Amino acid sequence: MSALTRRGFLRASGLGLGVLAGGGLAGCAASMKGDFAPKTGPRVVVIGGGWGGATAAKYVRLLDPGVEVVLIEPNRQFVSCPFSNLVLAGLRSIDSLTMGYDGLRKHGVRIIHETASAIEPDTKRVRLGEGYLQYDRLMVSPGVDFQWEQVEGLAQSQDTVLHAWKAGPQTVRLAQQLAAMPDGGVFVLSIPLAAYRCPPGPYERTSMVAWYLKTSKPRSKLIVLDANQNIISKTALFRAAWQAYPNIDYRPASRVIGVDPGAREVRTEFDRIRYDVVNLIPPQRAGAIAVQADLVGGDLPVPKSGNVANAMGKIAAASVVSLINGKQPPSLAPGNTCYSWVSDREAIAVVNAYKIDNGKVVQIEQKLTPAQSPLVAQRAVGWAQSIWADILA
Numbered sequence: 001m002s003a004l005t006r007r008g009f010l011r012a013s014g015l016g017l018g019v020l021a022g023g024g025l026a027g028c029a030a031s032m033k034g035d036f037a038p039k040t041g042p043r044v045v046v047i048g049g050g051w052g053g054a055t056a057a058k059y060v061r062l063l064d065p066g067v068e069v070v071l072i073e074p075n076r077q078f079v080s081c082p083f084s085n086l087v088l089a090g091l092r093s094i095d096s097l098t099m100g101y102d103g104l105r106k107h108g109v110r111i112i113h114e115t116a117s118a119i120e121p122d123t124k125r126v127r128l129g130e131g132y133l134q135y136d137r138l139m140v141s142p143g144v145d146f147q148w149e150q151v152e153g154l155a156q157s158q159d160t161v162l163h164a165w166k167a168g169p170q171t172v173r174l175a176q177q178l179a180a181m182p183d184g185g186v187f188v189l190s191i192p193l194a195a196y197r198c199p200p201g202p203y204e205r206t207s208m209v210a211w212y213l214k215t216s217k218p219r220s221k222l223i224v225l226d227a228n229q230n231i232i233s234k235t236a237l238f239r240a241a242w243q244a245y246p247n248i249d250y251r252p253a254s255r256v257i258g259v260d261p262g263a264r265e266v267r268t269e270f271d272r273i274r275y276d277v278v279n280l281i282p283p284q285r286a287g288a289i290a291v292q293a294d295l296v297g298g299d300l301p302v303p304k305s306g307n308v309a310n311a312m313g314k315i316a317a318a319s320v321v322s323l324i325n326g327k328q329p330p331s332l333a334p335g336n337t338c339y340s341w342v343s344d345r346e347a348i349a350v351v352n353a354y355k356i357d358n359g360k361v362v363q364i365e366q367k368l369t370p371a372q373s374p375l376v377a378q379r380a381v382g383w384a385q386s387i388w389a390d391i392l393a
């Protein structure tokens, strides 16, 4: 897959674009004509109000309240992907993962609920509706888009063959489909080739669906079709956790190449598999606007996690504020802590530490929890609460 946009941050910032991922600029496409909000001082525009972009917007304001920050994000609420696998198992509500943007407004971030349609680096403009916004520095954090065309039949069945890989309505619908599946039914989960958003996410999902089936539909089966050769993250820990779930039929090197919702079948290169409920996670690439603006080169060797997006949001904010003030941007490496739930009360985790070496991000250490435990699960809850507050409060 093409690199995710955050990863191109350093490259693009040299072009006057800081890549990542106020007050009261409400979204109103009709009034967005020409330069609809003329700039009166230094301005940073941020495209995308997810983990990377919302963090960056807040931290620019914290680091330099003299800089105007305008965040462009179509959604009126932020829904956390982390913990959304618990919604599938009926252990959490989507409401508990849904947060507003008022905290950012309190920091003076101006928010426009629209989709940016183009970036014009030569004139330092972002196109919105029929108008544009001028910027001094731009941060681009649009997350991922799906490559529907890589699975035959998927583009035309996007509304029924669910990915639930952007937390929100699809998460709720997939949970409903799972709850409505008859006992004895087959749930098929398909995992794309890496790299994709959140390396352990599909294996956490496997654990949560298997836990739900074991407790609520014990005659049912979960077939996992993984395009990768093996579990790509926390491998031994997931394998150990799955000892408790004989209902999992894990099939590595099984790339799904087609889906037929009429026949309720997915196709790999070798096989056809019937399903009662399917969760097809499509291959991914950087969000369209980053691809259009040619910002996707230079992927970093870090997981595409919310934790890294949050860290990169702060690093990008520090860099942009330095550049605006005529200073050398600091050389900062991200870190990553990633929790995965494996049952209703137990989780596992990995911590990665990085440094900057000759201008490149290099991993210096990786540590895994020795085993799944309720204590790690408690820490996961603490992590989520503190990082959501760091992004949005």
Ligand SMILES: Cc1cc2nc3c(=O)[nH]c(=O)nc-3n(C[C@H](O)[C@H](O)[C@H](O)COP(=O)(O)OP(=O)(O)OC[C@H]3O[C@@H](n4cnc5c(N)ncnc54)[C@H](O)[C@@H]3O)c2cc1C
Binding pocket: 021, 047, 048, 049, 050, 051, 052, 053, 072, 073, 074, 075, 080, 081, 082, 083, 084, 085, 114, 115, 116, 117, 141, 142, 143, 144, 164, 165, 166, 167, 197, 198, 201, 287, 288, 289, 304, 305, 306, 307, 308, 309, 337, 338, 339, 340
């Ligand atoms: C099931 C699941 C579980 C996960 N669990 C974890 C976990 O436990 N820990 C962890 O660290 N990470 C986890 N992740 C990964 C995490 O959610 C992502 O890494 C994170 O969301 C990436 O942040 P982002 O800012 O790059 O993208 P996003 O959070 O997706 O934000 C991108 C935003 O950009 C907006 N946007 C896109 N295009 C435009 C445009 N043209 N104009 C304006 N706005 C635009 C979108 O609306 C979106 O709000 C999980 C992911 C999934 C799917």
